[in-house]
Amino acid sequence: MRIASQPLCDRSEHAAARRRLPVTETALERASMLFRAMGDPARLRLLGLLAQGPACVSELAAIEGETVSTISQRLRVLRNERLVTRRREGKHINYTLADQHVLDLVFSAMAHASEAPAAAGLSEFESTKEQS
Amino acid sequence: MRIASQPLCDRSEHAAARRRLPVTETALERASMLFRAMGDPARLRLLGLLAQGPACVSELAAIEGETVSTISQRLRVLRNERLVTRRREGKHINYTLADQHVLDLVFSAMAHASEAPAAAGLSEFESTKEQS
């Protein structure tokens, strides 16, 4: 089930023109897990809140208007990808962004997102100015 | 079903300590869609390939050992988030990374991912050095 059944085009010139990039398979796998963790509005909003300062679960639950359980689950996903860090302080457990890196990621994404008003009815072909 | 039913802790000092951040709800929504699009190993691998140069669908299908249909679907998701661009050239349609921005995002993620060897059995609390 992994073999392309349709006939292939022959475009090996392009393959030759590729730049070499150090992209290992495992790094790619991890990066995708990281993106997936951030790929949920609710979780991303949580990161946004934590970007403004540390907070405990029930605090976040109150702000979001969700159950503590739900928030805890969301934080668990973020924690699994080391996006947030947890520290016990007396009765509560405080969550914080793991590092500035995370924030950069979020801002980069928002920058990209605000450049183009999302995809809806974009023309079939963005530009069409070259020879056959 | 959106009201926290458990008793809340009172930590308003933290709320006061938050830094202001211009994070609109729609920007956040879009960013999460973007992350979601990148949150799949197969699609991220596609971005990795395109980072090395433009390619057409069947070329990518051959490299990945997948059906043309599958690759096309994956590219569609990336295209919806404006991560890649498409241009007809004769018989084929060439895909390219939309901009350098995208590459930065991927590299940032991989940097973060390689810092910590993914989460598995990390200690319950990363650090525990403060008063009650």
Next chain:
DNA sequence: CAATCACTTGCACATTTGTGCAACTGTCAA
């Protein structure tokens, strides 16, 4: 000790997502 607060987790359920097949559109060449 028991009671309470703060949080986590097991489970069940509905929703979303990814995939391939088959059928479609669109391009080029004879």
Next chain:
DNA sequence: TTGACAGTTGCACAAATGTGCAAGTGATTG
């Protein structure tokens, strides 16, 4: 026009994901 090639899309199905409830852990207080 016909045929071959390059991609896309509708559909159905399996797998993954997000959610809340209820029951659990762990720390603090009486």
